[in-house]
Amino acid sequence: MYPTIQRDTGISLREVLTDSRIIGPQDIRVTSCCSDSRRCREGDLFVAQLGTQQDGHDFVTEAVKRGASAILAERYLPTEIPTCLVSDSREAYGRVCQALAGDPSQKTHVIGVTGTSGKTVTGLLITGILEEAGHRVGVISSLGYCDSVETARVTDRSPTQPELGTWLARMHANQCSHVVLEASSIALAQRRLSGIELDAACITNIRRDHLDFHGSVLNYRRAKTRLFEHVRPDGFAIVNADDPACRFFISKLKHPTLTVGLQGNAELSATILERHKSEQTFLINAGDEVIPVRTHMIGDQHVSHCLTAAAVGLVYDVDLPTIVRGLEKVSFVPGSLERIECGQPYGVFVDQARSPDNLAIALKALRKVKEGRLLCVFGAAGDRNQDTRPVMGRLVERYADLGILTTDGAGIEPPLSVIHDVLDGYDRPSRAHILPDRSKAICWALSEAQPGDTVLVAGQGKLKLKIDNGHSQHFSDRDIIQAWLRQISSSNQMTGIRAS
Secondary structure (H helix, E strand, C coil), X not given: CCCEEEEEEEEEHHHHCCCCEEECCCCCEEEEEECCHXXXXXXXXXXXXXXXXXXXXXXXXXXXXXXXXEEEECCCCCCCCCEEECXXXXXXXXXXXXXXXXXXXXXXXXXXXXCCCCHHHHHHHHHHHHHHCCCCEEEEECCEEECCCCEECCCXXXXXXXXXXXXXHHHHHCCCCEEEEECCHHHHHCCCCCCCCEEXXXXXXXXXXXXXXXXXXXXXXXXXXXHHHHEEEEEEEEEECCCHHHHHHHCCCCCCEEEEECCCCCCEEEEEEEECCCCEEEEEEECCEEEEEEECCCCHHHHHHHHHHHHHHHHCCCCHHHHHHHHHCCCCCCXXXXXXXXXXXXXXXXXXXXXXXXXXXXXXXXXXXXXXXXEEEECCCECCCCCHHHHHHHHHHHHCCEEEECCCCCECCCHHHHHHHHHCCCCCHHHCEECCCHHHHHHXXXXXXXXXXXXXXXXXXXXXXXXXXXXXXEEEHHHHHHHHHHHHHHHHHHHHHHXX
């Protein structure tokens, strides 16, 4: 999608990339650019990027054959067409894409949201508040892109530089006054946000994730804090004061910073009043003002996300009653402690937790509202950090009354090998119920649940699974759960009819 981005009037690379070195002419003027040599078109600026598996500099010859008019690269290449040399071609690529798009972030209020977990939820809560205040809002998140007129679904990956430029331009054209932009650590590490100016930077939390990509916790944290590099001089930051890693960076921030939290001293805080499986009520404390909020999403983490979103609203002069209406209208987010309700006498939740931190958050939240037992269906990822698998087993043994160990449907390792790693975290492995087939594991857990129990199905809610004939299909925890509950409900109704 959007392999190229273009602008009819063109841009000057000497003006956009002021720290670059141009070989050949005095300047290079381009109207379009592309980083995929296979899709390079006549007149494109070809950007040679160093990728995780391939080096774009190796494909310059192919790009030239396809009609590239100039090259943007990190080192000199023997080519007859003009070349622009930069220290980081990925960073330069983003700046060029934004310039070709007309630098839309300079004309709208862009709010960037990052964190190990809660980015999507927080972004939707911010959107709800701003829309409730009468603003037209564009959204770029893992759930999809919306320019206030059209919505597009996305894959699991972060948007590319051309996609960001194109969608921001569409949002500006559709008169969006604000844009909520979800930024992953990988997107930040790859400089995909380069050229984008932010009004605000929000960090929900910083824990451990994507170490297979970043290599270390330190690199991961550095990637997250790159979001602040994009905040314009008169912008602001919202930081979760409850999170130790976030607190560490507060003193280093150069922008005005507003802290939120449930614990300790935060400028915007909350007090929990009551909790149930289907809702929770809490007070937002903002200076001398206090106002109640009732949400259908539960858990301390959701309260923290609500505080972050409320802080953004307050900075934009949205009054507290409007903020509360915006928070309360977000009733659920797919895969974020999403409650599945089909009339069953027990609670069923789907959460996309695939890391120990996220799994612990979900389990702790449900333990606070459970009446009977807590059953957890979970599986460790077969394509990520092997060291986290025993930790997930340890968490489920500690916080759940019954753990049903299965696969998460991803990765290339044998499922039983992954399950064995998870069992290493159990003190008493015999307590784990093992069903490698994920569908059967989910259905078994639902059949075991009694009135008052709570079932958590943890893992990615929607995955591509490999099947025998080499093709793939989508697997949804949500669909499996709903189909089973409806079938049981229908069977119970038929039994009642026959009995009468």
